[in-house]
Amino acid sequence: xxxxxxxxxxxxxxxxxxxxxxxxxxxxxxxxxxxxxxxxxxxxxxxxxxxxxxxxxxxxxxxxxxxxxxxxxxxxxxxxxxxxxxxxxxxxxxxxxxxxxxxxxxxxxxxxxxxxxxxxxxxxxxxxxxxxxxxxxxxxxxxxxxxxxxxxxxxxxxxxxxxxxxxxxxxxxxxxxxxxxxxxxxxxxxxxxxxxxxxxxxxxxxxxxxxxxxxxxxxxxxxxxxxxxxxxxxxxxxxxxxxxxxxxxxxxxxxxxxxxxxxxxxxxxxxxxxxxxxxxxxxxxxxxxxxxxxxxxxxxxxxxxxxxxxxxxxxxxxxxx
Numbered sequence: 001x002x003x004x005x006x007x008x009x010x011x012x013x014x015x016x017x018x019x020x021x022x023x024x025x026x027x028x029x030x031x032x033x034x035x036x037x038x039x040x041x042x043x044x045x046x047x048x049x050x051x052x053x054x055x056x057x058x059x060x061x062x063x064x065x066x067x068x069x070x071x072x073x074x075x076x077x078x079x080x081x082x083x084x085x086x087x088x089x090x091x092x093x094x095x096x097x098x099x100x101x102x103x104x105x106x107x108x109x110x111x112x113x114x115x116x117x118x119x120x121x122x123x124x125x126x127x128x129x130x131x132x133x134x135x136x137x138x139x140x141x142x143x144x145x146x147x148x149x150x151x152x153x154x155x156x157x158x159x160x161x162x163x164x165x166x167x168x169x170x171x172x173x174x175x176x177x178x179x180x181x182x183x184x185x186x187x188x189x190x191x192x193x194x195x196x197x198x199x200x201x202x203x204x205x206x207x208x209x210x211x212x213x214x215x216x217x218x219x220x221x222x223x224x225x226x227x228x229x230x231x232x233x234x235x236x237x238x239x240x241x242x243x244x245x246x247x248x249x250x251x252x253x254x255x256x257x258x259x260x261x262x263x264x265x266x267x268x269x270x271x272x273x274x275x276x277x278x279x280x281x282x283x284x285x286x287x288x289x290x291x292x293x294x295x296x297x298x299x300x301x302x303x304x305x306x307x308x309x310x311x312x313x314x315x316x317x318x319x320x321x
Contacts, residue, residue: 001026001153001184002047007056009042009208016042018208019056024186024201026152029179031199032188039208040188041081044155047186048078060153074102077146081158083138085130091117091141092126095148102149116144120174136167143174154178156187172198229274229284232300233291240296241272247287251275271300 002024009017017039024030032040045051046058049069058065063072085094095113099105104112117123120140125133133141139159146154159175160168175198179185189195195202196216203213212219233240237255245253252275276284288301 001028001061002030002186003059004043004047005057005059007043007046007058008054009039009046009051010054015208017046017053020205020208020210022203022210022213024184026184027179027182028201029175029185029187029199031195031202032186032205033192033195033202034188034205037207038205040205041157042208043205044078044157044186044188048076048155049073050078074149075151076153076155077149077151079139079142079146079154079156079159081161083142083145087131089130090127091122091130091133094130094141095144098145099148104148112148116147119147119177120144121170134167136163136170139163139167139171140174143178147178152184154183154185154187156185158188160189227276227284228304229272229276229287230300230302230304231272231274231287231291232269232298233272234297234299236296237270237272240291240294243291243294243296244272244274244287247284247290249277249284251277269299 002022004020004022007017007020007022008015020039020043022043032043034040042051046053046065047060049065049072052066060072061075063075065072089097092113095116096109099109099112114123117126120143122137122140122144125137130138130141143156143159156175160171163171175185175187179198187195187199200215201213202216202219204211204219231240231244241253241255244250254273255270256273257270274284274287288298291298
């Protein structure tokens, strides 16, 4: 449904996108993640036919951006991170205005406006002024606007940005419903746990370059690069760290402060953080025995989970070491 081939965008000497090769299949919900300035918004604006690429090619539904924009625009719906509206315009007027722009008139327009208000749960705000709506309601109205012409592809730039927890949950449920309707969705976001739950494919971009694209499980497997262990002992933690450091497969050992398990007063405890390399079939399960045999009493032995957030940090320049 969406394909980019060596897509590049430059602003003078600044390279916003560099040879981006991306494939999003029909029905996918593609999560686009990366630091600020990575190139996410630039990519989305090119796909929305709002920017011209410097070189390369971008296709939507087999149509080429820059040459077939008139045919592409009816197929897409673009949701920016912030919406705008004329002063004193009410919700229904806002939607009717855009419906008319899409060539939807008469009773059909009335029906379409009613349908999108119901889908986005905004019917009770039909006569409210757009500028009086909360940030979350404005974002839902922005989604309602792009659904008026029933596009096949939704391009969503940080739709949950600035939303409170309740509004984020409502937005997430709305996006799930749109996916059930068969929409192809490209969504950029910094709220990584929600992308992991919502998207079936994720792409990580940094400094205009796509670092990885695949399922969340594939990205986590690629980022794992061994295991991070947290080991706690009752005393002599520095001595215990030296013992662990001599275990085969241990690449690095450090002593760090973490929140105490079960603490209700923000107490901190020191733990040994172990970077363990599982290459060569090595197993870390004997580390507790080594410490006990050396006279230490364990209070903690856990593996740090790798989720989409930690995978993102490891696969981008946010990776420490």
